[in-house]
Amino acid sequence: MNEAGTYNTLSVLMPVRNEARTLHEIIRRVLQSPIDLDIELVCVDDGSTDGSGDILKQLASEHDNIKVIHHSAGKGKGAALRSAIEEMTGDIALVQDADLEYDPEDYPKLIGPILSGEADAVFGSRFITGRRRQVHRFWHAQANRVLTLLCNMLSDLSLTDMETCYKAVRAEVLRSVPLVSRRFEIEVEITMRLSRRNLRIYEVPISYHGRTAAEGKKIGFSDGLHAIWAILRFGLLDRR
Secondary structure: OOOOOOOOEEEEEEEEOOOOOOHHHHHHHHHOOOOOOEEEEEEEEEOOOOOHHHHHHHHHHHOOOEEEEEEOOOOOHHHHHHHHHHHOOOOEEEEOOOOOOOOHHHHHHHHHHHHOOOOOEEEEEOOOOOOOOOOOOHHHHHHHHHHHHHHHHHHOOOOOOOOOOOEEEEHHHHHOOOOOOOOOOHHHHHHHHHHOOOOOEEEEEOOOOOOOOOOOOOOOHHHHHHHHHHHHHHHHHOOO
16 A cells, blocks of 8 residues: 555465366456456465466466465465465455355455445455355355354454455555464454454455365365354454
């Protein structure tokens, strides 16, 4: 952000773990997203074994605005995001998964409230019905709602989708948050940390195209248990 208070660059933070099948397409969509800001794409290869690292290396050689960080072994989404945050240089940070579930066409909606000065952070909700949406698996949706409810109770927020990947945050704010999570509980930790900053947090509706476990979805029942523990940990015990 320059001295006039305008935003120049969006840092897209992309953890990558064995996503060779979708990498070319998702990165194409990110780089062609319809926003007026410059895009810095920070990809973290989290110990992939399917050639994802080689694809990222190739794409970085073709695009000056792609940075690639390699973890020698899989450390988890949280660890990958923390590495990306250390390397980002933009004014707004936005988390992007490396599959095709989330659509970069939604970037204007996500960063709009920050650009207008209304928000410090914006969550993209899969459950706000602002336009057509994919019908979710019933039990997956209910688990998400339970986790969001528990998180809201301890954070005093009224989110509809805490577990969403799409979180856009002013970069200077995100850099100052003391993140420690290594796995998917990073979603809980970011939410809890932001809730204590007295920040202006908005939600906007986003499109979502969920995939199945057979198609490569990595979140399972054990991750839900980790999320519950994270809600208790960051809501009651670790309140930095």
